[in-house]
Amino acid sequence: MTDVQPGSAQAVYMALRRRLSDGAYAPGQRLTEMALAADLGVSRTPVREAIGRLLTDGLVVPAVRGVVVAALSPTEAEHLFVLRADLEALAAELAAGRQAAGRLAPAEVDALDDAVDEVEAAVRTHDPRASAQANLALHRAIGAAAGNPFLEETLHRVWDRIAVTTVANLDDPHWAGAITEQHRAIVSAIRAGDPEAARSAAKSHIEAARRAYKPLG
Amino acid sequence: MTDVQPGSAQAVYMALRRRLSDGAYAPGQRLTEMALAADLGVSRTPVREAIGRLLTDGLVVPAVRGVVVAALSPTEAEHLFVLRADLEALAAELAAGRQAAGRLAPAEVDALDDAVDEVEAAVRTHDPRASAQANLALHRAIGAAAGNPFLEETLHRVWDRIAVTTVANLDDPHWAGAITEQHRAIVSAIRAGDPEAARSAAKSHIEAARRAYKPLG
DNA sequence: ACGGTATGTATTGCATGCAAAGTATGTCAA
DNA sequence: TTGACATACTTTGCATGCAATACATACCGT
Structure with missing residues (x-):
């Protein structure tokens, strides 16, 4: 369903989505662009884009500073x-x-x-x-x-x-x-x-x- | 449901989503970052981010060059x-x-x-x-x-x-x-x-x- | 000692720069 | 006139730069 468009933004998005649904990050944990960028070996830009999509997915939620992993009440x-x-x-x-x-x-x-x-x-x-x-x-x-x-x-x-x-x-x-x-x-x-x-x-x-x-x- | 986070990327996303569901763009029409950026008075970066979200929404689909407005068969x-x-x-x-x-x-x-x-x-x-x-x-x-x-x-x-x-x-x-x-x-x-x-x-x-x-x- | 303030630092958010890729156009030859 | 090729231009995609913001920490005054 999700097209794998060449480009690392898409790859970053899918990687992060997979990590999140695999429970790699604890609910409530803060995700910083820099750390993810360094981890994935790309610059902040594609990471930012991916985080934006994760926001609409509801997998992360906006925090005072950046985003945190969504939790379920x-x-x-x-x-x-x-x-x-x-x-x-x-x-x-x-x-x-x-x-x-x-x-x-x-x-x-x-x-x-x-x-x-x-x-x-x-x-x-x-x-x-x-x-x-x-x-x-x-x-x-x-x-x-x-x-x-x-x-x-x-x-x-x-x-x-x-x-x-x-x-x-x-x-x-x-x-x-x-x-x-x-x-x-x-x-x-x-x-x-x-x-x-x-x-x-x-x-x-x-x-x-x-x-x-x-x-x- | 959709939080209105301060920042123009969110605003751009919501504006574009509204335009699309209002039928402001014809299905199949190509959307260029530059045109949208100029139209909305922001730089290409937030527009890019918004387009990424529209992609996951399925409101636009990847094209050879950029994206086009989604059509329904x-x-x-x-x-x-x-x-x-x-x-x-x-x-x-x-x-x-x-x-x-x-x-x-x-x-x-x-x-x-x-x-x-x-x-x-x-x-x-x-x-x-x-x-x-x-x-x-x-x-x-x-x-x-x-x-x-x-x-x-x-x-x-x-x-x-x-x-x-x-x-x-x-x-x-x-x-x-x-x-x-x-x-x-x-x-x-x-x-x-x-x-x-x-x-x-x-x-x-x-x-x-x-x-x-x-x-x- | 405690509270308030000021400064420093970490991090976001947007703009711009630069390279890659693909398309359109113009020219030349058949 | 038509087709093929080369060149230039448009547009994307990512990286980086810069300003703004909020938090933490340290210092000073009471």
């Missing part, structure tokens, strides 16, 4: 998860609809099942980072299967915004046990081409995820 | 309206839920009815610009009544993205006759505190709007 997290639940519900619904219309490649549907397996395996390793990554990969795949670039981009924004201050608590035994079942419900509904079932399964899943959410800030 | 418009329908459905649903919970000020609900009246009046004048503005004001009010800043911001992004290349075809007699009825259905459901009815009314309304959509590009 419990209320904000609540709001974000409400939005996310609806968007992921729509994605699952659209994916199921495409499947019903025969516009979803069989390989793509199989890939969803594989992704569910990989999340399950990752959760078993009790590696929170790998689990979160596998989980996100599955959700991304569903988002892609919806076939709507704008929905997909919006989902990415929401995921990144949540990820800045969240660590997916996939190590919680209760949640770990439920997650695969819920994932299977979504993918099964998509495979069956049942949009309504897919929507409600996805919505329930995200609402369950919200309850397992653990803020970092 | 029929397929893209379709995708955008699908997303919009779901987001507005969620907004209406949340607003109705807040009303049911007594968390919506009576004045806010009354304002929704007033906004419906104003759209009706504006449509009668056959002024497409005023009609579009009144219509957008109503939808914005519903978005605000949902009480979810992230949903609200996402809606704004979608509206702006559509507005760049759309003129609301509120002059269409058929559509003009139906629009007020549909608006009333949404607002009534919100007033009644019926989330499901509000959701379905809003969804139907946007799907009807999609059919009345007329691209400019």
Whole structure:
């Protein structure tokens, strides 16, 4: 979705966005242009440009002096998860609809099942980072299967915004046990081409995820 | 939502975003830094920064040389309206839920009815610009009544993205006759505190709007 | 000793400079 | 007249310079 235009401003933006959604910076931490410029080996100008974009993304917020890494209050997290639940519900619904219309490649549907397996395996390793990554990969795949670039981009924004201050608590035994079942419900509904079932399964899943959410800030 | 940080880069960004969603530039038109800088009375630097943000907003797209105003293909418009329908459905649903919970000020609900009246009046004048503005004001009010800043911001992004290349075809007699009825259905459901009815009314309304959509590009 | 003020320093924000890249134009030849 | 090539110009992209601002620190007065 995001075009990789030659030029380091774009590269800086993507690098910073990745770092932020990887949790490389603590919420509330100040980011200075100079430090980032030195770190990335460019001048302040492309860094400034990138920071401007991060501001509109909401990943950093203006401070008295420069910007600080955004934090999520419990209320904000609540709001974000409400939005996310609806968007992921729509994605699952659209994916199921495409499947019903025969516009979803069989390989793509199989890939969803594989992704569910990989999340399950990752959760078993009790590696929170790998689990979160596998989980996100599955959700991304569903988002892609919806076939709507704008929905997909919006989902990415929401995921990144949540990820800045969240660590997916996939190590919680209760949640770990439920997650695969819920994932299977979504993918099964998509495979069956049942949009309504897919929507409600996805919505329930995200609402369950919200309850397992653990803020970092 | 968008903080008005002192500094002209922010001002330039907001000015350009407003111009774009007002349709001041034709889709496909090239925007040069120098011309915009001269026009806005600033140097190229803040303009560059603003253009970077517009790129992530999708309001302009990278061209061989600089950027051009984004256009919407029929397929893209379709995708955008699908997303919009779901987001507005969620907004209406949340607003109705807040009303049911007594968390919506009576004045806010009354304002929704007033906004419906104003759209009706504006449509009668056959002024497409005023009609579009009144219509957008109503939808914005519903978005605000949902009480979810992230949903609200996402809606704004979608509206702006559509507005760049759309003129609301509120002059269409058929559509003009139906629009007020549909608006009333949404607002009534919100007033009644019926989330499901509000959701379905809003969804139907946007799907009807999609059919009345007329691209400019 | 404590508070207020003044100075110094770190950092932002915008403007400008300079090099690279690509496009348009003009000229020459067939 | 048309096509190809060379040249000049427009425009971007990044780096740096300079002024403004706010914070920290140190000094002085009470």
